[in-house]
Amino acid sequence: SGQTYERICIEKWLGDGHDTCPKTQQRLPHLSLTPNYCVKGLIASWCEQNGVPNPDGPPESLDLNYWRLALSESETANTRSVDSVGFCNLKGVKVGPLEESGTIEEIEGKEAENEHPCVQEEVSELNVLERYQDLLSVLNEEENLRKRCKVVEQIRLLLKDDEEARIFMGANGFVEGLLQFLDSAVREGNAMAQEIGAMALFNLAVNNNRNKELMLAAGVILLLEDMVSNSNAHESATALYLNLSCLEQAKSIIGSSKAVPFLVQLLGSETDPQCKLDALHTLYNLSTVHSNIPSLLSAGIVNGLQPLVISGDNAWAEKSIAVLLNLAASQAGISEMVSACGLISDLASVLDTGELIEQEQAVSCLLLLCNGSEKCCQMVLQEGVIPALVSISVNGTTRGREKSHKLLMLFREQRQRDHPPADANMSIETSQDPMPATATAQESNPPCKSVSRKKMGRALSFLWKSKSYSVYQC
Structure with missing residues (x-):
């Protein structure tokens, strides 16, 4: 998640056998700890300005005195409850003066008015995660398409502007659930459900290449082919094609699918202008891969782009010529x-x-x-x-x-x-009867328009x- 936690808390989390991020539930690529040099720099700067020596690193062994210092924030005289930065599993720990035995007593509950702000934030996060799990349960287990459609609409709205929601849902089975929903909508011919499902997947893939990769692996391209072949939900399907085409490895997959003739056909159709613009941008992304050019040409992309070049709209003309530039990279x-x-x-x-x-x-x-x-x-x-x-x-x-x-130089050459x-021409001029030769030359030239x-x-x-x-x- 990019969030910084106390080193002792991370070590305890990993020591308990966890290998996932506590916030997003994504599996960690490694278990090495990465220092936050920005925070360390701020601390060092503050110490220098205030004449305070730089603090040493944490002790090798996390003894109870260090835990007490970290959690009580020097308020050992006044007993209070603390949370452990969201994942130390210390929620409910009461930190007070150590007994002779050196134990920390756990208590079962807290009064709401005495809760630390971190505790309230943790509770809020837990509620959000529980809500996500409830949505996923309905998505996977509910048989009524209408009820599932309402849940997918909620998911779409949650994903719209929440990057953390995209990360969590992508790592916890929402990709598969949404694709199953879209497959059901396609098989039942429900255009509205198809549009909602495709846009939920669109939001899930925004600025998240990992989710795009999961969709590709789960067969989203074949599902989109069925969708555009059997329904009129072209706008949402085109938007999803555009989103996926931003992923480099998806370009060749889309370029070899039935998406290409579908997108080229949209350029000349009377569909929504935004849908046509999405199709044009998708085709541009596909044209950046050389292996896609033959399929683009065979789909008639040149004829599809030509009216847009002189459409008078700067956005259309600029992107259309950009596609032609990519096509001109091949002799074909x-x-x-x-x-x-x-x-x-x-x-x-x-x-x-x-x-x-x-x-x-x-x-x-x-x-x-x-x-x-x-x-x-x-x-x-x-x-x-x-x-x-x-x-x-x-x-x-x-x-x-x-x-x-360069073009002027080419014409000059x-x-x-x-x-x-002229002197070279004069040296080889030997004709005795120039007028017939001129006439012959004129007759040999093919006629052309005036x-x-x-x-x-x-x-x-x-x-x-x-x-x-x-x-x-x-």
């Missing part, structure tokens, strides 16, 4: 994107109209596509991107300026390959003639 992804009708044009338009971060991503994506592909370079140049690239090279983000310079210097021709003319004119621009200074 590059081929798919280059062959996608209109995608190059859409990315080029982002250079003119997008925010700085979107421009940075778009130029990075175009650089990946054009690198090593003359065909793609020609396609990009036909969109008249040179002015926008020059602008980004001056006014863009640091990374955007760097990428735009291709131009030099395609159009060698818009593309104009754009191409503007682009090449800008690139070749306007030497004052930074493209010639790269």
Whole structure:
């Protein structure tokens, strides 16, 4: 739990044979004691400021005099009751002057008005733990789905903002119980119960990788596949997919499941915008794993992302281009994107109209596509991107300026390959009848749209003639 306890109490807890955390009930990875250097530093600083010598460590043997000192806080003359920092099993110990025999007498009860604050906190914690156990009992033993649904809703609310509740429930069988509940809801076709169960699991997995791992081991992915195939509870299922996809080892599992076509399909559906955004973020997480790219491409992710690139919404465009960037890390992804009708044009338009971060991503994506592909370079140049690239090279983000310079340099190198210097052309000019050759050359060129021709003319004119621009200074 990260909570600091008295060393003597920890030693007694471990000495009694316990190997779990007293607060969260999680099994300890080792039984070594870790000093709290922060607290020790505060004590040392206070001693230095007040001229008090630093206290020595606890004695080797925990004799009764040391116990009395630790528990009575120097009030040995006034008998009082103390708790043992939550887990020393000393609740109910009455500390007073030692008898000649050196024994400590235990008493059965205490008056509420004399209770130490630690005792009240311990009692409160015990009540909470008892409540959790009661909820788990109903979850596992109750056969009525409606009653179980109410309990799961309570669990969902308890988990919403309580990290300690997530730790305790994850370590005490709630993952299995909630998955069994969700399985029952799916088999009975109860959409409301499915939504409540999925959101309870979502809250249980928030910022807790251990609980995510438990869910994966218990078969949550297969259960979600059944859920999205047989019901309309897409929002809660997508949210849970997103949560699980934050775990590195879950990405490949989800990427090889039926979740991928389901999530891609959501991008083009008329579902809730938040659900679509969750699907997009999940697909982004999956695209960071190279082995997932083939399944993403086969599910049609490029066509699904294309409308979002020019949607006009910054959140959609930025994340969509980020996914395309990840896809462009593979040759299959590059081929798919280059062959996608209109995608190059859409990315080029982002250079003119997008925010700085979107421009940075778009130029990075175009650089990946054009690198090593003359065909793609020609396609990009036909969109008249040179002015926008020059602008980004001056006014863009640091990374955007760097990428735009590289892309401009790439275009310049291709131009030099395609159009060698004028003196070289003159040395090989031997044609006796240039007019037919020109006509033949014109006839051999494939026809293209007038818009593309104009754009191409503007682009090449800008690139070749306007030497004052930074493209010639790269």
